Amino acid sequence: MERPSGIITITTDFGERDPYVAMMKGVILSINPGARIVDITHQVPAGSIREGGSIIKETYQYFPSGTVHLAVIDPGVGGKRRPIAALADNHFFVGPDNGLFWPIIETQEHSEVIHLSDKMYWMREISPTFHGKDIFAPVASHLSKGVDPFLLGEKIDNPTTIAVPLPRKENSDLVGEIIRADHFGNLVTNISREEISEFLASRGCVIKIGSLVLKKISTTYGDVPEGEPLALIGSSNLLEIAINRGDAAHDLGEKCKIGTKVTIRFANSATN
């Protein structure tokens, strides 16, 4: 197993107004005073396991191996879902077993999932409504100090899965969808650079997003005139629909939004 990096990232849907994230940081630093804590975001839409999972998947790989990624998007807090730690791609993931880490687990050949059951690594008193503070934060902190993850509970082979919208082939088209709008209004799709890499350099293509049609994958925003829409690989290494110096989420409105289908037809087969 990877040596811990001493870094703990935190992803939640708690917002920045309340002291809840700070309470978790206090718990972490009480157990491991040397932990370095990095916020990924606390603005995941409330309860959105799918968006939270996608953000963690896009981000974790930029941290050193052995980093602990603590995430609390947990609509079922206090219910029966298990608390888990997952070990995948030399990183640790700690949070609720509600599918949040499934997008990462399902793409790794080897991974381990541990049902957190040993209360020795929890806070002494467990609030039924804030497992983030009472279970996940202390477990993440112990992991960052080098506690053997297999001491935290028993291995399980049935973590909760969720249907992650993955791009699929339809005849010779590649069909994905818009999964998120970012701060700039760029519409992020679920199509990664890798999935279209062979086409980025060599061949032309036509991209249809609802009723919007784009004739190529651009390299950067300035490749089209100001105010014009374009498709390009964005900051998360995913295809995104943007408007040069504009806000695509706002300007394209109902035409292109979360869930809208994105079809890439490569030039060879394009008859349209």
Next chain:
Amino acid sequence: MERPSGIITITTDFGERDPYVAMMKGVILSINPGARIVDITHQVPAGSIREGGSIIKETYQYFPSGTVHLAVIDPGVGGKRRPIAALADNHFFVGPDNGLFWPIIETQEHSEVIHLSDKMYWMREISPTFHGKDIFAPVASHLSKGVDPFLLGEKIDNPTTIAVPLPRKENSDLVGEIIRADHFGNLVTNISREEISEFLASRGCVIKIGSLVLKKISTTYGDVPEGEPLALIGSSNLLEIAINRGDAAHDLGEKCKIGTKVTIRFANSATN
């Protein structure tokens, strides 16, 4: 006196848009390069000493003993209120003497309050409008390095007090109020788990919040159907009024808001 933990928390009403909090962090790190800084929140409603004080009281205890809690909610900046450091419950509190730390001080048997008057521990130039940067940040940083707090100024025994709305007995009822809405719309009251602990397990009760009547204290959100209101102990260890998978602050509107009276009548005496 407690050894410093090297951690400094910061609570303000400055928001996240301006560079003011970063200026304070620069001052702190210039004096103690090893300080570890944790933001509690910068979204306290502007000038709300009562809400700021409540948030610090709920949060500080999760940090290690010897942590310095720097807080700047300071409507009277530049006026005559004194700058103070308070030592209570093995933690340090640094900020304006306007009642901000009174909720913590008044519940501790032993505490010390020091009027910060020795300018040796301040910035060389003191802006009349930003004591956070020029007095509180450098003092907090010196404390985090182990400077004896009694060197910072003279002990005082008359810190400014504020009326903190505490729950009270009325006949056999317990009467509190709603003090805050959090990011999820949960309505946090001033009634703590401890105050109702004997009733949580053993006896039924009726909770009246304005015209809303609830028949029990639930354990977790899922104890009632989606969309239904409930009362439970929330993330701050305080009784809160919530709606399962809903936003109580929005959905209950005028019926339940900050200041609304919350009455707990225990089953033995409930005739209603």
Next chain:
Amino acid sequence: MERPSGIITITTDFGERDPYVAMMKGVILSINPGARIVDITHQVPAGSIREGGSIIKETYQYFPSGTVHLAVIDPGVGGKRRPIAALADNHFFVGPDNGLFWPIIETQEHSEVIHLSDKMYWMREISPTFHGKDIFAPVASHLSKGVDPFLLGEKIDNPTTIAVPLPRKENSDLVGEIIRADHFGNLVTNISREEISEFLASRGCVIKIGSLVLKKISTTYGDVPEGEPLALIGSSNLLEIAINRGDAAHDLGEKCKIGTKVTIRFANSATN
């Protein structure tokens, strides 16, 4: 050259919702696990080089010498603008060559600007749309570890300049303008304490801001009755127009906004 402080500040227009800032932090910590990272703000208005530059200029000086200030306000990402590092006033500045650091460079007698061209200090793969993560973050991290800045590329003497609105003398008046509204609604001008220092103590003056006329420069908010407008030196050491316990940006509306001219006529010459 200054020894690095090990601190890296980050200023962007990315907002707090997306994981982009966290990706940069992951890259930084992968290269220099001991780096201490401080956010200045991520709420610079999108693409506003002028406001971003002003904020960095007001803030950097509170950090220890040898701090690296990483800034990504970069409307031309992927275009032809160069990536640069600037050395000025014993601090390092890393970001796009689009004028962002010009307000700092132009006021320093000695400074060096380096065109970042040695790809050894970049990420292996460079995304055309996210130089913050792929060029600026790794370069900042290397600088924070003590890499000689002159190894990062070649010195240039033609960094991009921008017209910074500086206050000017008009007859015996000093004429500046409002450059920003802060979280409290205080209207920050481009007139610094230094520029009016001789008048602060000794002589009266009349300040005109659009149609609003103020008869003095106050020391603190409480110098005027609640609800009344005033001019004073604010938290950034700049003259600001405020309302005691009010929100000047909101209450003064169209009368006083970003770009509104601010004229200071000193008492000797005041006939109005």
